[in-house]
Amino acid sequence: MGPVEISVIAALAAGVLAVAFAAFLIARIMRLPAGNERMQEIAAAIEEGAQAFLKRQYTTIGIAGVVIAVVLAVLGFMVPEMGWQTALGFVIGGVASAAAGYAGMSIAVRANVRTAEAARKGVNPALKVAFDAGTVTGMAVAGLGILSIAAFTLLFPRDLGALIGLGFGGSLISVFARLGGGIYTKAADVGADLVGKVEAGIPEDDPRNPAVIADNVGDNVGDDAGMAADLFETYVVTIVATMLLGVFTFKDYAATILAGGGDASLVLESSLKVLIFKPVIAYPLAIGAVSIVASIIGTFFVRKSENGSIMGALYKGLWSSAIIALIGFIPVTWWLFGDLPANAISELAGSMSIPLRIYLAAIIGVLVTVAMVFLTDYYTSTRFKPVKGIAEASVTGSGTNIIEGLAVGMQSTALPVLVIVTATVASFLLAGIFGIGVAALSMLSMAGIVVAIDAFGPVTDNAGGIAEMSEMPEDVRTVTDALDAVGNTTKAVTKGYAIGSAGLAAIVLFAEYTRNLGDLGLALDFKLSDPYVVVGLFIGAGLPFLFASLAMKAVGQAAGAVVVDVRQQFKDNPGIMEGTSKPNYASTVDLVTRAALRKMTLPALIPVLTPIVIVLLGIIIGAEVAATILGGVLVGSIVSGLFVAISMTSGGGAWDNAKKLIEDGAFGGKGSEAHKAAVTGDTVGDPYKDTAGPALNSMIKVLNILALLLVPLIAAIAGL
16 A cells, blocks of 8 residues: 555544544533532533524525535536535535534533532543543544544545635635624624623623623633634644645656656646656645544643643643654654655755654644733733733723723734744745645644643533533532633634634645646736736735624624623512522523524625635636736735634633733722723623634635636636
């Protein structure tokens, strides 16, 4: 067997291992006690709401997906370079992405009550349950991701378009899931806070608040299912893009092998008449397989020591996984690239060996992960100056809180972007454009353990809500509060990781877009002196702002509807506040569900329709002009989208934790004027960090991968 076949088998085995490990954890969690009758009643209401939302959301997305799949199939028969396999890849990618999100959400809504019950025994038992539930989501993302890619590589080894379609399927689900789940969770959260904390003066998660169940449902559909879909598509897209860039980087070397009588079994001609150097297809699969094993091993290191912190326990798992993976990358890299001469990548200078160059690029990817985790933690943790500054500004009112929070969000963009820029340049100098792909691949290879740490958050948040609503003892609430506080930070850290990886992945996709144009006879030179490039840059730079504004407005309008509904329930049923009658949780859940699904469609269509409209305009303005404008759009969206996304996620996380810092007793504590101002800031930050900001990742990648998918159509229009 050759390197591709061995790597495919290894990837399939690793994917099966990940899914089996997830199944083992599910069985272990479900054997745990689920608390008393009241706890189970609350958990059942959360589960019912989450299941209902995802069912309706996936039905809505499914309709759009069927239409797009049919269009892709028709184009596949009309434009031979696309092929019908692209449509099949789109369907499989979408289904796998949806399945990863659904699997994670399904166990989260069952683990929440078990985490609350385990909290009776202390921090470590509750931490174990919540992290095991998060690990199920992480393993579903990595396992299903690598299984789908490996299966397509096995079935269609010559068809690169099928892999692009696979990535697009995951991307489409991601943008809808991020938006729908984000609008739902923040509309419920903001509405519950405004009418509960601010107007009625009742605590968070008070069972008298009709929006409290909807808020707990939102944690799962937004921060679990939505995040899973987001990182699934980033994981798949990055692996696919790295394969494609490897083909481009080593195509001259592949030609040299054939011409010089080398090992011809290492070269394959694709359906697009491109020579494929097989190790560059095998490498991302092998790296993914190693990383899944490393992530599974890393989960066993997650345990809080007697004097250690909860965050430290989670980080032990992350860093252990990273170190094990880097060790595992060494034999894989030398196995696949050890025989290559130093000039195999023709544009590189120096005599450093190819495997060493590639391995160093992989190390850079892990270092970017470390840097993004540290920087996001700095700007969003209660331990550091940015959050403390927002909390202090709250003493003088809501206005100064908002000003300080906006400033922190803007400031938080500088260092992460510098990290991404440095990593891009360093990895390019090491191994050309393939080096950037490897750095992104290495960064995303940690998705299994990173998603596990993120999905831990909504479980602990729900556990705290269940403890509050079922009136569990104060010592239990102390444990769940500690876990929830860490969960807020891990969610922010994961968003920083997702944005950083999205930035590298988008750069890789743009490089592949320009390369594909050249292969099909449309070699374009993107210069700022070209007015069409500038036009594209302006359009692309404006899209993230338009997208984010629509997402923010959707949250505000849906939250307003929640406020009206809760006020009306309080007015019509005075017994709710007196504790003599129950609120109508179901009506509020249904209201938020309908609002979220209705309002996610318009912003989600922006990254889908923009490249399609520009390409079709090529019939009128010329294919080369359209391709040039679209290239400018891609660059503009990457640059502005990266800044807006980081600003929103870090700023929103800082607002949230500033409120929690005050609730823990700083600057007057709960009920103080500073607390009221902090609640206002958190209300603004909620859609920033959990709706618009993270959804921008998906928007940028949908734009780029759809543009890549449409390149054969551009070439076909040019030939008309």
